[in-house]
Amino acid sequence: MTHSPPFAFSIAATDGAARTGTIGMARGDIRTPAFMPVGTAATVKAMRPAEVRASGADIILGNTYHLMLRPGAERIARLGGLHAFMAWDRPILTDSGGYQVMSLSDLAKVTEDGVSFKSHLDGARHMITPERSIEIQRLLGSDIVMAFDELVRTDSSREAQAAAMERSMRWARRSREAFDTIDTGLPRGAIFGIQQGALDEGLRRASADALTAIGFDGYAIGGLAVGEGQEAMFGVLDYAPGQLPADAPRYLMGVGKPDDIVGAVLRGVDMFDCVLPTRSGRNGQAFTWGGPVNIRNARHAEDQAPLDARCNCPVCTTWSRAYLHHLVKSGEMLGAMLMTQHNLHFYQALMQALRDAIAQARIGEFARSFVADYRGG
Amino acid sequence: MTHSPPFAFSIAATDGAARTGTIGMARGDIRTPAFMPVGTAATVKAMRPAEVRASGADIILGNTYHLMLRPGAERIARLGGLHAFMAWDRPILTDSGGYQVMSLSDLAKVTEDGVSFKSHLDGARHMITPERSIEIQRLLGSDIVMAFDELVRTDSSREAQAAAMERSMRWARRSREAFDTIDTGLPRGAIFGIQQGALDEGLRRASADALTAIGFDGYAIGGLAVGEGQEAMFGVLDYAPGQLPADAPRYLMGVGKPDDIVGAVLRGVDMFDCVLPTRSGRNGQAFTWGGPVNIRNARHAEDQAPLDARCNCPVCTTWSRAYLHHLVKSGEMLGAMLMTQHNLHFYQALMQALRDAIAQARIGEFARSFVADYRGG
Numbered sequence: 001m002t003h004s005p006p007f008a009f010s011i012a013a014t015d016g017a018a019r020t021g022t023i024g025m026a027r028g029d030i031r032t033p034a035f036m037p038v039g040t041a042a043t044v045k046a047m048r049p050a051e052v053r054a055s056g057a058d059i060i061l062g063n064t065y066h067l068m069l070r071p072g073a074e075r076i077a078r079l080g081g082l083h084a085f086m087a088w089d090r091p092i093l094t095d096s097g098g099y100q101v102m103s104l105s106d107l108a109k110v111t112e113d114g115v116s117f118k119s120h121l122d123g124a125r126h127m128i129t130p131e132r133s134i135e136i137q138r139l140l141g142s143d144i145v146m147a148f149d150e151l152v153r154t155d156s157s158r159e160a161q162a163a164a165m166e167r168s169m170r171w172a173r174r175s176r177e178a179f180d181t182i183d184t185g186l187p188r189g190a191i192f193g194i195q196q197g198a199l200d201e202g203l204r205r206a207s208a209d210a211l212t213a214i215g216f217d218g219y220a221i222g223g224l225a226v227g228e229g230q231e232a233m234f235g236v237l238d239y240a241p242g243q244l245p246a247d248a249p250r251y252l253m254g255v256g257k258p259d260d261i262v263g264a265v266l267r268g269v270d271m272f273d274c275v276l277p278t279r280s281g282r283n284g285q286a287f288t289w290g291g292p293v294n295i296r297n298a299r300h301a302e303d304q305a306p307l308d309a310r311c312n313c314p315v316c317t318t319w320s321r322a323y324l325h326h327l328v329k330s331g332e333m334l335g336a337m338l339m340t341q342h343n344l345h346f347y348q349a350l351m352q353a354l355r356d357a358i359a360q361a362r363i364g365e366f367a368r369s370f371v372a373d374y375r376g377g
Numbered sequence: 378m379t380h381s382p383p384f385a386f387s388i389a390a391t392d393g394a395a396r397t398g399t400i401g402m403a404r405g406d407i408r409t410p411a412f413m414p415v416g417t418a419a420t421v422k423a424m425r426p427a428e429v430r431a432s433g434a435d436i437i438l439g440n441t442y443h444l445m446l447r448p449g450a451e452r453i454a455r456l457g458g459l460h461a462f463m464a465w466d467r468p469i470l471t472d473s474g475g476y477q478v479m480s481l482s483d484l485a486k487v488t489e490d491g492v493s494f495k496s497h498l499d500g501a502r503h504m505i506t507p508e509r510s511i512e513i514q515r516l517l518g519s520d521i522v523m524a525f526d527e528l529v530r531t532d533s534s535r536e537a538q539a540a541a542m543e544r545s546m547r548w549a550r551r552s553r554e555a556f557d558t559i560d561t562g563l564p565r566g567a568i569f570g571i572q573q574g575a576l577d578e579g580l581r582r583a584s585a586d587a588l589t590a591i592g593f594d595g596y597a598i599g600g601l602a603v604g605e606g607q608e609a610m611f612g613v614l615d616y617a618p619g620q621l622p623a624d625a626p627r628y629l630m631g632v633g634k635p636d637d638i639v640g641a642v643l644r645g646v647d648m649f650d651c652v653l654p655t656r657s658g659r660n661g662q663a664f665t666w667g668g669p670v671n672i673r674n675a676r677h678a679e680d681q682a683p684l685d686a687r688c689n690c691p692v693c694t695t696w697s698r699a700y701l702h703h704l705v706k707s708g709e710m711l712g713a714m715l716m717t718q719h720n721l722h723f724y725q726a727l728m729q730a731l732r733d734a735i736a737q738a739r740i741g742e743f744a745r746s747f748v749a750d751y752r753g754g
């Protein structure tokens with residue numbers, strides 16, 4: 001495996017398949033299992049960087065697709081890179097744009113070279129190849145660059161899934177080569193490959209072997225959390241992490257709900273990202289240890305209790321459900337800000353609890369107790 | 378004059394008609410000249426209370442009309458009052474609802490008893506009388522309660538203006554009596570009367586005399602900043618403050634632009650409120666020492682300079698115009714948050730500069746220099 005220094009993953013403790021440890025990087029350590037808040041357009045929506053950091057986040061995610069369209073990768077590079085632009089000085093992982101280009105753009109057309117598409121913002125025609133994806137991520141100054149891959153639906157034919165996986169592996173090699181050669185003047189971080197193969201164990205094995213042969217600093221499990229359901233996802237996670245190198249971080253992309261994360265950590269996943277805490281927060285949904293809470297519900301109108309009595313975030317220690325209900329019902333921006341802030345704190349508190357439980361060799365007990373509280377709330 | 382303790386206005390220095398001092402209240406001192414950010418619906422839009430305080434605000438304004446409709450005054454009282462509800466522990470001034478009921482509601486009908494109207498939210502019929510306005514403000518737990526008054530257009534006939542002023546004076550007496558008798562269980566603060574009389578010096582004099590005879594803790598100058606223009610407003614301010622008691626605070630309602638505030642302070646006004654810094658911030662307009670800046674303008678797209686090089690607010694010391702341009706153009710909530718935060722800091726920095734200039738007997742020089750920079754920027 002080729003490690004791009006500084007990138008040092010050390011596992012401090014394991015409990016069954018679950019692991020806890022640290023990824024050491026130039027911009028700071030990432031405690032694993034880690035949850036990365038999503039900062040799509042150079043902002044974790046409704047949160048200042050200091051508030052994101054105070055929630056416990058060691059790393060955030062940025063979206064190549066959005067940033068290449070607005071304000072543009074070259075512009076961000078001229079402005080000193082994404083960290084300086086948005087004033088987040090800790091690690092940033094950028095996705096490759098492969099997922100968004102298929103899900104958000106118009107008229108995406110896939111060839112062996114890459115994907116051409118029309119911007120969802122202004123209809124302008126663009127092309128992303130593996131080389132361009134890596135160049136964009138390097139222009140942004142990403143600390144963890146993701147290989148460019150091709151997404152297929154989990155319900156497409158095995159033949160289509162195999163073809164997409166194989167193309168993704170050819171693109172992974174091109175991504176790695178581009179990463180090693182492109183110089184944008186910004187510090188070079190690490191690069192992760194992405195395992196594909198949908199719900200098929202054999203395809204997943206072939207993909208893992210191909211990626212390992214190329215050699216990456218970490219390995220993502222892609223193509224899940226796309227509508228297949230938790231049972232099917234856990235079915236893949238029963239074997240997929242074990243197909244990937246044990247001494248490198250494993251990143252489950254786009255996951256997920258709190259109980260998804262707990263189940264994935266039990267199965268050996270180290271990193272997560274998801275829009276749920278931020279997007280749900282803007283929509284009036286809170287995540288709590290007792291399960292999701294819809295703050296718009298009229299029963300909260302005079303409830304002086306905090307969102308979550310077990311949460312010590314600035315929101316729960318300051319404001320009542322009644323106030324949050326009023327803000328969200330009134331469409332006040334502060335409602336979205338505070339709901340997002342609590343949700344990010346809750347997600348990070350969950351990650352800390354998972355790290356502690358693994359270190360104390362009680363992850364199974366923790367997971368059972370968490371799920372019982374969360375689903376019974 | 379009847380002072381409702383604790384309410385202690387002391388003037389530390391004067392310079393011409395301008396004064397600087399302090400209003401001592403149970404929940405904290407208010408440095409004058411003071412600018413009160415507007416917290417319409419129990420939130421200064423897009424700002425946490427701690428951020429409002431950090432900008433330098435000693436007091437905020439809450440809106441009776443909005444709060445009576447949602448979440449309701451009795452509900453806020455059951456939840457411990459507006460301070461506890463929104464977690465702002467310093468003074469709050471509430472308006473009487475008289476202005477909003479005429480400008481925002483449907484089918485307002487004015488009688489000697491009060492104003493009946495339909496809610497702009499759900500069409501429900503409501504009535505505000507002077508007694509009900511004061512009761513609502515006392516239910517909210519307001520520190521400075523405003524008398525209920527009748528607003529007329531500055532271009533209506535002198536007869537109409539005189540009639541509205543005289544009715545407002547009868548309502549001022551009823552407001553004062555209600556304030557002295559209604560007990561809501563929350564601490565009683567101070568009450569201000571509101572001078573009316575449009576642009577007519579004789580009517581303004583009569584109104585000032587009527588209010589002074591009743592006796593209030595402070596006196597507002599109402600009926601201005603309603604479209605008459607700066608020259609006409611300054612024309613009234615050349616005499617109106619002097620018609621009011623010199624030993625009580627004078628509050629110019631709904632003002633205003635930075636140069637409006639400077640001109641009014643020169644003429645003896647002590648307190649201001651306005652939605653401009655918050656509303657303009659959400660619309661992408663910044664106030665700076667060099668004049669207004671429209672951050673949407675393409676010339677800011679790669680400008681690494683702060684919004685205002687003379688501002689030391691958290692926004693100007695952290696992010697570039699290029700980043701703010703990107704956020705605002707992208708419709709990101711953080712754009713509204715940061716633009717609002719800078720604007721509130723700028724307004725408070727202006728108030729501090731005015732207080733310093735008065736204390737140092739150089740208000741005339743300061744005002745000339747400010748206006749030259751602001752209009753030349």
Ligand SMILES: [Zn+2]
Binds near residue numbers: 307342
């Ligand atoms: Zn919380």
Ligand SMILES: [Zn+2]
Binds near residue numbers: 688691693694719720
């Ligand atoms: Zn500033």
